[in-house]
Amino acid sequence: MITIDGFRTAKICSNGHMITDSAETINDNSNFCKTCGASIISKCPHCQSRIHGIYHVEHVVCISSEEAPVPAYCHNCGKPYPWTEATLQTAEHIIDMLDELTPDQKKQLVDFIPDIIVETPKSRYAALVYAKFLDGLQGLAVDCFKDWLKKNVFPTLLVLLNMQKQ
Ligand SMILES: [Zn+2]
Ligand SMILES: [Zn+2]
Numbered sequence: 001m002i003t004i005d006g007f008r009t010a011k012i013c014s015n016g017h018m019i020t021d022s023a024e025t026i027n028d029n030s031n032f033c034k035t036c037g038a039s040i041i042s043k044c045p046h047c048q049s050r051i052h053g054i055y056h057v058e059h060v061v062c063i064s065s066e067e068a069p070v071p072a073y074c075h076n077c078g079k080p081y082p083w084t085e086a087t088l089q090t091a092e093h094i095i096d097m098l099d100e101l102t103p104d105q106k107k108q109l110v111d112f113i114p115d116i117i118v119e120t121p122k123s124r125y126a127a128l129v130y131a132k133f134l135d136g137l138q139g140l141a142v143d144c145f146k147d148w149l150k151k152n153v154f155p156t157l158l159v160l161l162n163m164q165k166q
Pocket of ligand 1: 013014015016017033034035036037038
């Protein structure tokens, strides 16, 4: 007997809200996200690969109630999904408003954004650079940027950034 293992398809809105992590079993034909009104996709806009939802193993009943995580990048072509793209762009815009930083410092922060939203070998170093550059800075853009970090940096890095969630 052939068993079919694999990922179910996820439906996610373009702002990154998970609609369902198992489109094959949950019949939800919504076209727009009920949380934010953005359109819903189930394929990578660049290569048309299905977005991975929960990992399904045939004949194993999954009793975990945990939802599959929203993936940041396409597993097939490596391009950022629309919500990741939006996150990266927002960070770039805010960094650009940090007037006390030199253009070179801004560029370093921008270059490291991909390493602080998902874990990479450079993440820890990136977090130290962020902590160092942001230390002592004040103002609206800095507060705004810190809010962005709290929402988008993966949790273990928040400790390094001295920004643990309360
Ligand atoms: Zn949404
Ligand atoms: Zn793709």
